[in-house]
Amino acid sequence: MNILIIEDDRTISGLMGRTLTGAGYECGFAYDGEEAEELFDSHPWDLVLLDLMLPKVSGYDLLEYIAPSKTPVIIVSAMGQVNDRIRGLKMGADDYICKPFQVAELLARIEAVIRRTAPAEDVFEYRGVVVNNSSRTVTKDGEEVALTVKEFDLLNMLINNRNVALSRRQLYEYVWKEEYFGETRTLDNHIKRIRQKLGYEDVIKTVFGIGYRMEVA
Amino acid sequence: MNILIIEDDRTISGLMGRTLTGAGYECGFAYDGEEAEELFDSHPWDLVLLDLMLPKVSGYDLLEYIAPSKTPVIIVSAMGQVNDRIRGLKMGADDYICKPFQVAELLARIEAVIRRTAPAEDVFEYRGVVVNNSSRTVTKDGEEVALTVKEFDLLNMLINNRNVALSRRQLYEYVWKEEYFGETRTLDNHIKRIRQKLGYEDVIKTVFGIGYRMEVA
DNA sequence: AGCCTCATGAACATTCTTATCATCGAAGAC
């Protein structure tokens, strides 16, 4: 696994590097936006850690530059205003971590992102339901089921995190790319429709007080 | 292990420093809020000891600043500032200690916090009961047992402090994030339900006059 | 314009959770 660390502060960059190397990843380092673009192009990366405050080329521009390649990105930023988090997610980042961070937290997030962006099987099958990612189609017992965009994304989030309890916030912010305040029943409605359409009433479990979990044997 | 001591009273700060150094920790010192922010950013810390009454930047602001990084925090507050303690816990602190404190107690709390904030095992297993943290599920002899949020959190607190007697106050304030007055039987009831659901009648021991202890071989 | 589909959130229904009370039983103090 190759991870590109884009971070101008060498102390932090070094800390990240040591941590990740110790955990068995290989790392590349860029210390400003220009370097980052070059290094990004010169080599295939499995994941990018991106500091938003960079010299020369802004982190956001870089994110735009990286996004088309579908390489997963974790934003690393000083003190997280919510806006950065949301804006980052909107622009295609996969997760967000605040400096200063605990190394354990960094590793956990990296693993989580890799798990859920990774070779997301193109085809997921369970209980007669087939979800095909590249064609974005879903069938149940051979018959096509029409899912809307939001429903499809939400379903995918659940599938990629099967057997993990996801909070309402995580689900909402990941799918809607907006901050979650929790005062509407929108998420519930979408969950309901997915359950109905796929006959997944007992596959997508409610985790009371937390969120939802897709339970797959 | 690096511990950041944020405390404006140099006498106390010094005492803490000597104690912790003697116990094999490395310490950093900040004497007001501004200094604290800088020092916190400049170096990764494993734990922060935070006095809430600080010059320049309030302890609460600091706590807000620190919280996103998930670095464990122990609040150090003057005797009787109950509200501080609770508000601190609500804001994400992990424990608190009142001045004046016993050196031994300080060390004990630090060890306890480090132990329980350490990458808690995702899965705990004992006597046929399996507690899975990421999916937030519990099974007994293979069958799923439904625990409520409070029950689950309480169980986790006990597990993370296995074989240690925890006071009712600690348990209650940690799980409920409210002050414990001790005039209700709420905690008892939750303990009762956990014991019942998991068949842990003799695993979760009552420590008469103190609280409870989870006894695991 | 007229006809769709879809996301949304208000209002209401339902289910689940939790605090508290009253009562009983156990442990410790004397």
Place this chain on the structure above:
DNA sequence: GTCTTCGATGATAAGAATGTTCATGAGGCT
């Protein structure tokens, strides 16, 4: 042994979280 304090238990009602229905409006398409 008696008294006192503390813990256990079961029932219940208030409250919180989630589920469902439905009306609305935005936006796309013909």
